[in-house]
Amino acid sequence: MNVSLFVTCLGDLFSPDVGIATVKVLEHFGCTVDFPDDQTCCGQPQYNNGYPGEARTLAERMIRVFKNSQYVVTPSGSCCAMVREHYPVLFKDDKQWENDALEFVAKTYELVEFLTKVLKADITGLALPKPMAVTYHFTCHTRGLHMNESPAINILKNLGNATFVPLDKFDQCCGFGGTFAIKYTDISAAIVKDKVTCGNATHADVMIVNDAGCAMNIGGACHRYGAQFKPQHLAQLLAAAIDNKQH
Amino acid sequence: MPTTLDNLPPSAGATGSDKVHAADLPRGMALPVFNPDFKAAAHLSSADDLLHAAHENSIVKKWYDRRNLLATDLPDGDGLRALAGNIKAHTLDHLDYYLEQFEANVIKNGGHVHFASNAEEANQLVVQIAKQTNSKLVVKSKSMVSEETELNHALIAAGIETVETDLGELIVQVANDHPSHLVYPIIHMRAKQIGEVFAKFFKVPFTDDPQVLAEMARVYLRERFNTADMGVSGVNFGVAETGSIVICTNEGNGRMCTSRMRVHVALMGMEKLIPRFQDLPVFLKLLARSAAGQPLTQYSNIITGPKRAGEFDGPEEFHVVIMDNGRSRILASDYRDTLRCIRCGACLNACPIYRKVGGHTYGSIYPGPIGALITPLFNGLEHHEHLPQATSLCGACYEACPVKINIPEMLIAMKGDLKLVGKVPWYEKWVFRMWTIGLKSKFAYVLGQKMQRFAMRHLFKSKDGWVTKLPGPAKGWTEVRDFPQPPKKSFRELWKERRQNSV
Amino acid sequence: MVSMQSSKRPNPFVNRQPLSGTGREAFLARVRKGLGHDLGKSPVAGAAPVLEQSLIRQVAGDDAGRVERFVRKMTENKGVVKRVAADRAAVLAAVDECLAAHAVKRGLMNLQFLGADFGVQEHLRGRGVQTIEWGSAECFKESFSCDVSITDARAGLADTGALLVWSDVGFGRSSTLVVPVHVTLLPASRILGDMIDGLDLVLRQNNGAMPSNVVVINGPSKTGDIEMKLVTGVHGPKYMYVIVIEGM
Numbered sequence: 001m002n003v004s005l006f007v008t009c010l011g012d013l014f015s016p017d018v019g020i021a022t023v024k025v026l027e028h029f030g031c032t033v034d035f036p037d038d039q040t041c042c043g044q045p046q047y048n049n050g051y052p053g054e055a056r057t058l059a060e061r062m063i064r065v066f067k068n069s070q071y072v073v074t075p076s077g078s079c080c081a082m083v084r085e086h087y088p089v090l091f092k093d094d095k096q097w098e099n100d101a102l103e104f105v106a107k108t109y110e111l112v113e114f115l116t117k118v119l120k121a122d123i124t125g126l127a128l129p130k131p132m133a134v135t136y137h138f139t140c141h142t143r144g145l146h147m148n149e150s151p152a153i154n155i156l157k158n159l160g161n162a163t164f165v166p167l168d169k170f171d172q173c174c175g176f177g178g179t180f181a182i183k184y185t186d187i188s189a190a191i192v193k194d195k196v197t198c199g200n201a202t203h204a205d206v207m208i209v210n211d212a213g214c215a216m217n218i219g220g221a222c223h224r225y226g227a228q229f230k231p232q233h234l235a236q237l238l239a240a241a242i243d244n245k246q247h
Numbered sequence: 248m249p250t251t252l253d254n255l256p257p258s259a260g261a262t263g264s265d266k267v268h269a270a271d272l273p274r275g276m277a278l279p280v281f282n283p284d285f286k287a288a289a290h291l292s293s294a295d296d297l298l299h300a301a302h303e304n305s306i307v308k309k310w311y312d313r314r315n316l317l318a319t320d321l322p323d324g325d326g327l328r329a330l331a332g333n334i335k336a337h338t339l340d341h342l343d344y345y346l347e348q349f350e351a352n353v354i355k356n357g358g359h360v361h362f363a364s365n366a367e368e369a370n371q372l373v374v375q376i377a378k379q380t381n382s383k384l385v386v387k388s389k390s391m392v393s394e395e396t397e398l399n400h401a402l403i404a405a406g407i408e409t410v411e412t413d414l415g416e417l418i419v420q421v422a423n424d425h426p427s428h429l430v431y432p433i434i435h436m437r438a439k440q441i442g443e444v445f446a447k448f449f450k451v452p453f454t455d456d457p458q459v460l461a462e463m464a465r466v467y468l469r470e471r472f473n474t475a476d477m478g479v480s481g482v483n484f485g486v487a488e489t490g491s492i493v494i495c496t497n498e499g500n501g502r503m504c505t506s507r508m509r510v511h512v513a514l515m516g517m518e519k520l521i522p523r524f525q526d527l528p529v530f531l532k533l534l535a536r537s538a539a540g541q542p543l544t545q546y547s548n549i550i551t552g553p554k555r556a557g558e559f560d561g562p563e564e565f566h567v568v569i570m571d572n573g574r575s576r577i578l579a580s581d582y583r584d585t586l587r588c589i590r591c592g593a594c595l596n597a598c599p600i601y602r603k604v605g606g607h608t609y610g611s612i613y614p615g616p617i618g619a620l621i622t623p624l625f626n627g628l629e630h631h632e633h634l635p636q637a638t639s640l641c642g643a644c645y646e647a648c649p650v651k652i653n654i655p656e657m658l659i660a661m662k663g664d665l666k667l668v669g670k671v672p673w674y675e676k677w678v679f680r681m682w683t684i685g686l687k688s689k690f691a692y693v694l695g696q697k698m699q700r701f702a703m704r705h706l707f708k709s710k711d712g713w714v715t716k717l718p719g720p721a722k723g724w725t726e727v728r729d730f731p732q733p734p735k736k737s738f739r740e741l742w743k744e745r746r747q748n749s750v
Numbered sequence: 751m752v753s754m755q756s757s758k759r760p761n762p763f764v765n766r767q768p769l770s771g772t773g774r775e776a777f778l779a780r781v782r783k784g785l786g787h788d789l790g791k792s793p794v795a796g797a798a799p800v801l802e803q804s805l806i807r808q809v810a811g812d813d814a815g816r817v818e819r820f821v822r823k824m825t826e827n828k829g830v831v832k833r834v835a836a837d838r839a840a841v842l843a844a845v846d847e848c849l850a851a852h853a854v855k856r857g858l859m860n861l862q863f864l865g866a867d868f869g870v871q872e873h874l875r876g877r878g879v880q881t882i883e884w885g886s887a888e889c890f891k892e893s894f895s896c897d898v899s900i901t902d903a904r905a906g907l908a909d910t911g912a913l914l915v916w917s918d919v920g921f922g923r924s925s926t927l928v929v930p931v932h933v934t935l936l937p938a939s940r941i942l943g944d945m946i947d948g949l950d951l952v953l954r955q956n957n958g959a960m961p962s963n964v965v966v967i968n969g970p971s972k973t974g975d976i977e978m979k980l981v982t983g984v985h986g987p988k989y990m991y992v993i994v995i996e997g998m
Contacts, residue, residue: 007738007739009686009692011738012696012737012738012739013696013699013700013733013737013738014731014733014734016734016736016737016738016740016741017734019738019741019742020738020741020742020745023742023745035739035742037689037739037742038689040686040687040689040692041686041692043683045682046679046682046683047659048640048659048662049662049679050659050660050661050662050663050664050665050666050671051663051676051679051683052663054679054680054682054683057683057687058683058686058687061686061687089656140639140640140641140642140643141642143641143642143643143645143646144642169307171643172599172602172643173599173639173641173643175599175639176639177638177639177640177641178639178640180636180637180638180639180640181639181723181724182720182721182722182723182724183636183637183723184286184289184600184633184636184637185723185724185726185727186289186290186293186294186727187289187293187600187603187604187637188639188727189293189726189727189728190293190294190299190603191599191600191602191603191639192727192728194299194603216730216731217728219729219731220713220724220728220729220730220731221727221728221729223711223713223728223729224727224728224729225728301977304977304978305977305978308978320808321808322804322805322806322807322808323804323805326802326805327805327806330799330801330802330805330806333799334798334799337795337796337798337799338798340785340795341785341792341793341795341796342781342785343778343781343782343785343787343792343793344792344793344794344795345795346778346781346792347778347792356960356962362773362774362777362778363777364769364771364772364776364777364780365769368772412985413975414973414975414976414984415973415975418975431974431975432975433975433976437977438976438977438979441976457976457977457979457981458979458981460976461973461975461976461981461984464984465983465984465985468985469985472985473894489960490960491960497971497972497973497974498971498972498973498984498985498986499927499971499984499985499986499987500984500985502923502927502965502985502986503927503928503985503986505963506923506924506927506963507923507924507928517781522795522798523798523801524949524952524953524960525801525946525949525950526798526801527945527949528806528944528945528946528949529801529805529806531945531966532806532808532945542909542910542968543910543912543966543968544968545967545968545969545970545971545972545986546965546966546967546968546971546986547965547966547968548963548964548965549952549960549963549964549965550962550963550964551960551961551962551963551964552960552962553962554917554962554963555918555919555961555962557919558917558918558919558922558962559884559885559889559890559919559922560890560893560917560922560923560924561917561923561962561963569777571769571777571780572769573769575769575777575780575781575783575784576762576766576769576784577762578781578784578785579759579760579762579783579784579785580759580760580761580762581757581759581761582762583759623763624762627763627766628763629763664761664763667761667763667764668763668764
């Protein structure tokens with residue numbers, strides 16, 4: 001299976017280790033991964049702030065960059081949702097672009113979604129290097145990807161050396177919301193503090209946060225206010241388990 | 248419609264903000280605004296731990312109750328929501344037809360129909376009906392339209408005693424406060440505050456026991472039910488096929504107001520129609536589940552016309568006042584879907600912003616995600632520029648909505664509309680344009696990355712790999728949390744190395 | 751949803767005109783204009799969406815377990831259910847049980863179709879209770895000071911555990927509303943599967959016309975307005991008893 005990695009603009013700069021872990025995981029489950037390095041940004045900030053023209057420009061570019069990909073996989077739920085939910089809206093009824101856009105939409109997946117729906121990855125035998133309590137933050141955009149039952153939690157429950165602890169108000173937003181976090185600072189702060197409080201209450205070592213924006217927000221609050229847990233991407237846990245197996 | 252804001256009661260809600268800047272608001276807005284400064288109110292309420300605790304105890308619980316019930320209790324909760332949304336969309340697309348059908352059937356069953364273009368007209372109509380029927384005491388069950396029009400003020404000004412009968416609304420009326428939720432009007436009040444209000448109003452010793460307080464209200468209101476001339480109600484659903492209106496309550500005050508008085512006046516937003524009698528199970532099975540995580544309200548009351556000849560109770564006269572107040576403008580626009588709303592409040596319960604700032608912060612009687620859309624639609628976007636922006640676009644409201652209103656999509660569209668009313672600073676447009684140009688070129692993008700990395704690793708104040716002070720427009724972030732420094736190497740740089748090492 | 755990129759609809763924020771005209775014609779003209787219809791006439795609507803039963807119906811109309819389900823759900827709703835055989839002694843004993851915890855001086859009688867079948871009114875009078883019959887001269891006024899009402903119901907609905915009643919010459923709105931204790935005598939054969947069946951019954955038994963007032967009663971009156979603390983009997987009945995009469 002040939003997979004092109006869509007690492008996202010935030011991931012590229014702020015969490016490259018998540019990108020590397022994603023590649024490792026995909027390769028472990030039998031994929032050949034390439035990285036079309038012309039990629040920049042899917043246009044989500046432009047779209048969310050009411051600049052559809054600018055978003056459309058970047059969307060066209062994305063479609064071109066991934067034209068020859070069989071599958072496009074991203075570790076970021078929100079960027080995947082941008083493509084799957086909003087590209088159809090951006091290109092609706094556009095005779096020139098609509099087909100290419102819908103083709104791109106059909107082949108774009110979020111990592112956990114791809115692992116479970118397409119690869120039907122079997123994680124039997126994978127175990128973390130040492131025992132860890134893990135909780136899960138339901139990143140908002142997985143709502144749009146119809147992942148309500150959270151296959152990520154299934155993976156955590158089956159991962160060796162990982163003890164899953166449910167998070168109170170697991171589906172409440174972390175308060176990032178892009179520009180919301182800097183424009184409506186006090187509200188965003190109240191929301192992220194709530195998330196950290198809930199996280200601390202689980203006494204988990206790790207909170208799975210499968211989105212760079214959320215991770216920066218929660219991580220930043222953890223560092224400022226003190227937390228017992230660290231936000232990590234599921235890809236990082238799986239990559240650690242894969243490394244563990246190979247040794 | 249108030250022509251000045253001088254006699255507006257102070258907002259006694261948990262925001263603590265009781266400043267109403269009369270000079271900032273034009274006269275005659277469709278929705279009364281009791282709190283025009285969103286940011287100032289949010290600053291206070293987002294730090295209000297008591298408000299947050301009250302919400303945890305109420306709406307957050309109801310959110311999870313709703314979720315469980317929809318998943319376990321209905322054959323296909325999601326499918327039913329889609330059906331409800333389609334029925335509403337169809338009705339709105341043919342609203343002229345259904346309004347006429349509804350009107351004909353109300354009249355056929357002995358009722359009267361009045362069409363009100365705005366708040367003033369609606370109030371005039373109700374006052375007129377009261378005067379014509381010699382009604383001196385009016386009892387009201389919950390009506391959001393009557394809050395739009397501030398009907399109580401108009402009736403009282405005309406010398407007609409008016410009493411709210413929904414316990415929460417009665418407390419709001421007596422406390423001179425404003426409701427903070429579509430369905431639970433006093434979610435922001437503690438029992439202690441209510442106790443103080445009642446002690447003063449009923450002239451009795453203070454108690455904060457909910458049972459005793461409710462009993463005080465019950466006795467007081469029962470006396471009013473016994474002597475009232477006219478009942479005014481809202482409408483949850485209007486059925487076009489039969490000319491019926493449906494009122495859903497838990498207390499039974501809606502039934503009292505519409506069974507025991509000579510006159511019943513129902514206020515209905517034009518968008519509340521559904522086509523057929525058998526559409527009712529679709530909506531009744533979704534309304535209480537969405538609003539409260541319970542299968543039905545205690546009473547679902549379907550009223551068709553006044554009492555029939557020979558019946559021993561029921562109103563002699565039945566009137567429906569159908570309200571526009573700007574809904575026709577919304578109908579004509581790209582925001583037509585907001586008119587699907589059945590006022591269940593589920594989106595409020597779902598919303599992380601609402602949970603932290605509470606209803607009063609939104610400033611009008613329609614708070615939460617749906618309020619963020621319809622308040623500007625009713626009043627003009629230039630008066631409510633923050634409402635469509637104060638969102639994290641998490642989508643919980645869309646998940647919540649029993650009629651599948653795509654609230655996030657419309658919030659984004661409304662953000663775009665801010666440019667049309669001059670509420671976007673010129674430099675913001677410039678920033679987004681330049682940013683986009685930068686992202687079109689790999690070279691510019693990579694250069695931008697390197698500059699950002701340099702600034703964050705070497706220029707800005709930081710500690711242990713975290714930036715503690717960001718400059719300019721981003722400073723809001725570091726006021727309340729740290730920002731990660733970019734690692735030494737970006738993904739694309741690591742990828743290149745990985746490639747080189749494996750060759 | 752209409753794509754907002756390519757829509758031709760007027761923007762509601764730009765060039766906002768005040769609503770023009772008052773009265774019916776102006777109102778309908780505004781709606782027709784907004785829908786892009788002829789200003790003078792509303793075109794007939796096409797068919798409304800098909801009501802897919804599999805999405806709506808929770809209990810089959812002929813579900814064999816519907817009586818059990820009704821009893822269970824009504825009990826969950828805080829209604830007290832008693833099941834008795836269709837004989838006079840059993841029914842009267844059940845009525846006595848329902849009233850045991852309450853001080854009953856005046857009772858409102860509204861057994862519309864069960865009538866004198868079980869001699870309930872006689873029985874209450876025998877116990878020293880003053881009875882007022884719905885339909886008697888002062889029943890409207892007197893109902894307000896009764897302690898209990900004994901009524902029947904058109905149907906029970908098993909999906910949520912509810913009673914279905916409607917008003918006409920023989921049945922009052924007040925009978926199931928204004929008294930603190932409400933006792934319903936419900937033949938088991940009247941228990942229907944779902945609300946859909948209940949609404950169907952309304953139209954069928956009224957020859958397609960509508961009664962003036964239909965109520966689906968899903969339990970005793972309640973509120974949680976004050977700090978979400980449950981308080982019952984706010985305006986409607988505080989206590990609901992349903993005597994399900996089997997074999998009838």
